[in-house]
Amino acid sequence: MTTPLTGDLLIGARTIARPERQPWAVNSATGEVLEPRFVETSSADVDQAAELAWQAFGVFRRTSPDVRSQFLLLIAQKLVALGDELIDRVHLETAIPKVRVVLERDRTVFQLRFFAHVVREEQFLDYTIDPARPERLPFPKPDLRLRQVALGPVAVFGSSNFPLAFSVAGGDTASALAAGCPVIVKGHPAHPGTSEMVGRAIQAAVAELNLPEGVFSLLTGGIDAGVALVKHPRIKAVGFTGSRGGGMALVGLAAARPEPIPVYAEMSSVNPVYLLPAALEARAEQMGEDYVASLTVSGGQLCTNPGIVIALQSPALDRFVASASATLGQVKAMPMLTAGIHANYANGLAAFAEHADVVLEARGIETGKINCTPGAIFSTTAKAFLNDPALSHEVFGASSIIVRCDNVDEMMQVTESLEGHLVGTLHLEPGDTEMARTVMEVLELKVGRLVVNGWPTGVEVSPAMVHGGPFPATSDSRSTSVGTSAIRRFLRPVSYQNVPQTLLPDGLK
Amino acid sequence: MTTPLTGDLLIGARTIARPERQPWAVNSATGEVLEPRFVETSSADVDQAAELAWQAFGVFRRTSPDVRSQFLLLIAQKLVALGDELIDRVHLETAIPKVRVVLERDRTVFQLRFFAHVVREEQFLDYTIDPARPERLPFPKPDLRLRQVALGPVAVFGSSNFPLAFSVAGGDTASALAAGCPVIVKGHPAHPGTSEMVGRAIQAAVAELNLPEGVFSLLTGGIDAGVALVKHPRIKAVGFTGSRGGGMALVGLAAARPEPIPVYAEMSSVNPVYLLPAALEARAEQMGEDYVASLTVSGGQLCTNPGIVIALQSPALDRFVASASATLGQVKAMPMLTAGIHANYANGLAAFAEHADVVLEARGIETGKINCTPGAIFSTTAKAFLNDPALSHEVFGASSIIVRCDNVDEMMQVTESLEGHLVGTLHLEPGDTEMARTVMEVLELKVGRLVVNGWPTGVEVSPAMVHGGPFPATSDSRSTSVGTSAIRRFLRPVSYQNVPQTLLPDGLK
Structure with a gap:
């Protein structure tokens, strides 16, 4: 039996309840408001989630690939365990036929397991060792070792049309967590109950593995919460799936920050x-x-x-x-x-x-x-x-x-x-x-x-998939939001020059 | 014997001479203006270079890695052949001691050869084949194949402090050409004669290999030419090394285009x-x-x-x-x-x-x-x-x-x-x-x-080098401007689904 929906925010290990609430959940097939009503995120909530994410980052970025892999598998398992209650709620909030919701749930679970595998393989870390050559002229060549490190806390904006696969535990979240980045999801107001169910599953997985609570938060709310999140100095990258207007607004906000950050916005495509x-x-x-x-x-x-x-x-x-x-x-x-x-x-x-x-x-x-x-x-x-x-x-x-x-x-x-x-x-x-x-x-x-000789709909989760493309399909054609290399969106390379064994990161020793 | 300096623009195979000229070349150690005087780039020149680059792109992006490798080696060879005349001119324009100019020339030549090697290895193409599984349920899995393709014509802004290694034939140019992107260099007005000598060497290499002329152009001029170049719709990426103010201006221009493009600006670092x-x-x-x-x-x-x-x-x-x-x-x-x-x-x-x-x-x-x-x-x-x-x-x-x-x-x-x-x-x-x-x-x-236990100066050209870093060191911490992965700045992935052998690109057959 799952926890009943409360409409609260999930900030780290906490749930934030407040008397003022918004009627966001609507049965699209009938126009009726669905219970419960939802707490709207304040800028103080954004700040708290972001600071918790930053604290968590120091630990989470250094977890072993094995721990992150386990974490993703546990989230997948908890999604499956939500069973028909999840399917029913998605259908109620989005009017997506149940048979398609089940397919989307299965794809979301597959995607989490896929990234659990990608993490364990460690290929995305790009470990490269270029040994010293002290005899080289005119100067000795130093020992150089390279790996990829996590960018920092990531803000994920769920899409309306994939309430599971491109939302709270969707591809952006899975690949950011795989990379070692804490995630703060700004849930889409079109499926807030679905978001809460999935968010609580992730929150439980964080607790069960004793990860720092700030690894995950779920904020609900409108445009203001999203703006505050993208502008927050602790946020280091943004994943977004939605309209061209929405995506370009986030791109503009991110570029105008004192420290600009990358935005991966999948926006508009007519195919x-x-x-x-x-x-x-x-x-x-x-x-x-x-x-x-x-x-x-x-x-x-x-x-x-x-x-x-x-x-x-x-x-x-x-x-x-x-x-x-x-x-x-x-x-x-x-x-x-x-x-x-x-x-x-x-x-x-x-x-x-x-x-x-x-x-x-x-x-x-x-x-x-x-x-x-x-x-x-x-x-x-x-x-x-x-x-x-x-x-x-x-x-x-x-x-x-x-x-x-x-x-x-x-x-x-x-x-x-x-x-x-x-x-x-x-x-x-x-x-x-x-x-x-x-x-x-x-x-x-x-x-x-x-x-x-096929049709464009249907996106495989595959190492050879590109779900991306030149502007305005996305804001960054060098990336994909589906497939192995989605993880690369949340990494940057660091080079270690003549760093002694005791101080080298594990994979570079 | 090299061609005497003329101060003309190099647009594709052409040289553009005009009566109005600017006294850009100055002997920094004496304050004297050096001959010749230089033609300033007009917006029509930018347009011509950009259209030629776009025409060239259709052919150049599909050249074999072997051809691009040969091209880089030939440029390196022609730089070496410039001999003392190049060293003398660099010294005259920049006051950099000749012994350091020689080191920088050697490093530039090494870098061109390094990318010639990187291209031939083909690793940067990320060839990935994920075969079909027609029996998979609930839907058959299609054949998916991935490779990286060139982004398009690249604008390179040479730096004042590395008149060879981060200028006309420097790392940005070498990696962009390696990727299959035509390059338009906006030469730095602090070393225009050096730029012309190197530019003519590249122009000669283009002709000798019968590559389309638009693969390379060299424009000299001030801020206006740079602005027109970054705003030009045929330009698809920008490489820049210089001040924080200059870099952020280009980042802003690129973001405000109808089609935003990536800018790789290396800007400000105190180390x-x-x-x-x-x-x-x-x-x-x-x-x-x-x-x-x-x-x-x-x-x-x-x-x-x-x-x-x-x-x-x-x-x-x-x-x-x-x-x-x-x-x-x-x-x-x-x-x-x-x-x-x-x-x-x-x-x-x-x-x-x-x-x-x-x-x-x-x-x-x-x-x-x-x-x-x-x-x-x-x-x-x-x-x-x-x-x-x-x-x-x-x-x-x-x-x-x-x-x-x-x-x-x-x-x-x-x-x-x-x-x-x-x-x-x-x-x-x-x-x-x-x-x-x-x-x-x-x-x-x-x-x-x-x-x-070393000092930060001295940047190895190595597969394990990162010459990059978080803002404001660069505008894109996910990239490096030195080392193997510099080529990745100018690539994006494309996936081919059920494409028949006859239509697949060579490396994916």
Whole structure:
């Protein structure tokens, strides 16, 4: 049996209760406020969590990889132990179908275990020993040894759309803890009860392993708490998944600090999908069905959603559109994560629908229920797309636009015009290889991952995964938020010159 | 015989001559203007160089590691072939003694060869293959392959104090070219003739290997050219070595672009040196001599200069100060790199000398010559140091301050108060081990390199070197500007999902 939800803050080992509380938890499918109400973080709370994190850092950064590995495994175990209570609460707060919540929980648990493995392997420490050569001329060469060390306490901003995998115990938290950095999570107000359940699991793991309490805190609250957290001098890096506006605000705050710090913000991505001619000819209908499946999964509320489709005009493209339209016509609208996200989605669709150069090709099924607006597929010409940058911007939700190109030259102009994205996808058959090569040479400059004959949704936790990409997909294209190297975001190298054995860190002796 | 200097810009394969020219080259030891005069870069020049770099990028990023390796070796060879003419010109423009110029030339050549080796090894490409598992449940696992790709054209800002090793063909240029990024150098106006000689050598290497001309350009000019370069949309990263003010200006410009880009700025470092009690007891006199050697080499104009000495009050510390004072009393002032640097140095010394809590312990020998002010050693108490942050700021030149601590607690307070530095140094004997451990635990958070029983000046080009550190030593503590991983500053990862063999990049097939 789990602890009942209280709505309190979790600062180190403590829980902070106060009489004033906010009705953040809302059942998105009904609009009802869910109990309990939540304590809002004050700047004094931020300060306390940050100072505790700093105290903890001195010890936690020097824990052995084995201890950190155990810690991650214990968090994973406690998440599993939350069982259906966690699944139910996530569903209640986010309206994400339970079958998908279970998949996300499993992925979150896998990710914690994955980083437990990454830590134990110790590869990320980059141990390098370059021995002395006292005989070298004109000067003796000193003994030099290098390793990576943890950056310091990390602020993690959970996302609304992955209440488990990119939230309190998500990839940012797992990789920061793996690196030896204490974590302060600013929980997303769209799933505060979920955050508390997961936060209490981490808090219990900290206590069970006798780690310093400041290794983890969970703060709930609005923009003010987040601002105070990013500005706090004890915070040394930020992980964020969310909107472009939110991410760039944090980037700006971090850069304006007396000591600027890195911000890893995953922000905005529309993920262009190319349907090349031979592939369209061979399997337009199947691609139309698969496209709609990728577009509408989780109500389209995925950062890897296929938001732009690029193809040459042809009868086969018309067959693809017909198949996609027929498929979407049978997909019911589902409640979106929050009323705010739903309103933005509805406004985004309205702007496309009213655009003189945009055609509405298909809609999903209206249900008339709260926070539900069905998916939509639009189309436009390459010329119109090139003339109006608004047509390339993200509409978060199950909205996608097909760009009809008259020729390869137009297709390449569209490609050149793209901003950075997480994923670029090509559908091709052997006859498309040369055109694919031409597109890939440009597309590779614009994305973090290239997919062939698949769909961009679905992000593997793998040493070869890149969940990142050029701006504005992320604020730092040199990093990934999923996969082995996510840990590198929270490390920096230190070199030890002629340091005697007794004073060298363990791995460098 | 080398081409005579013309003062023209080098944009791709072209040389740009114009009638209006600036008298940038000055013999710092005499104040005389040196011929020729130099063309100032216009914003149209920046645009042309940037567009050429972008065109070149499409080809250069896909050159084989072998070709890039050959390119770096050829540049090294051409630098060597410049022989005494290069050494003489550097000396004339910078007043750096010829014996040190030769060392710096050799180090620059070694560095180019080092990166030629790093490229050939291909480790920086991070090739990772995670094969498909079609049988995996609940979904098949795709084939995922990862490699690092070049970021794009890089703007390099040469430093005044290393006219070869951190300038036109210095570490930033070598590592960016190694990564597959075209380079546009904004040459430092303190050594424009040196820059032209080196730039022409690179230009010739580009032509000889039939590389696209835009792989390299050299622009001379003032602040306007630098601003236009950093703001140019074709530039994707910046390398800079110089002042904190200059570096932070570039960081601000890069962050305010529609597409923000990374800036690797090495800026300000005072490099604390700890003299622990047993070491002082054992060898105060020798340390005093070695300290002054490290302090005054190259007129103290090194970013790794020992600018702060921290020690417990003791008779042994007084012996150290006496020895250092006697040694410095025999060191003649040498002409500094530029009149501006000299003026800043003289002003910095004056501010220390007038400070109520600062004692002038020793001065070098006045020569009365232009741009010459001798070295200076000051001392202060830990209390005064903690009360006035100005005492911890860099005075670029042979100035250093000794912080006399009453006890270990004060020493640790001083340590906690430090900003980020490139290097932290400890002098210790076996009896100091416990105190050293206590200091190191905090000092490690503040520096990129820890040195024991040596001096911070002297930076090895090694796979285990870190020439970097927390802010304000650099703008990005996760990177190093010297050593193998310097190349990683100009790379980002890309993942290839189910991409067929014919379309995979060579190393991932």
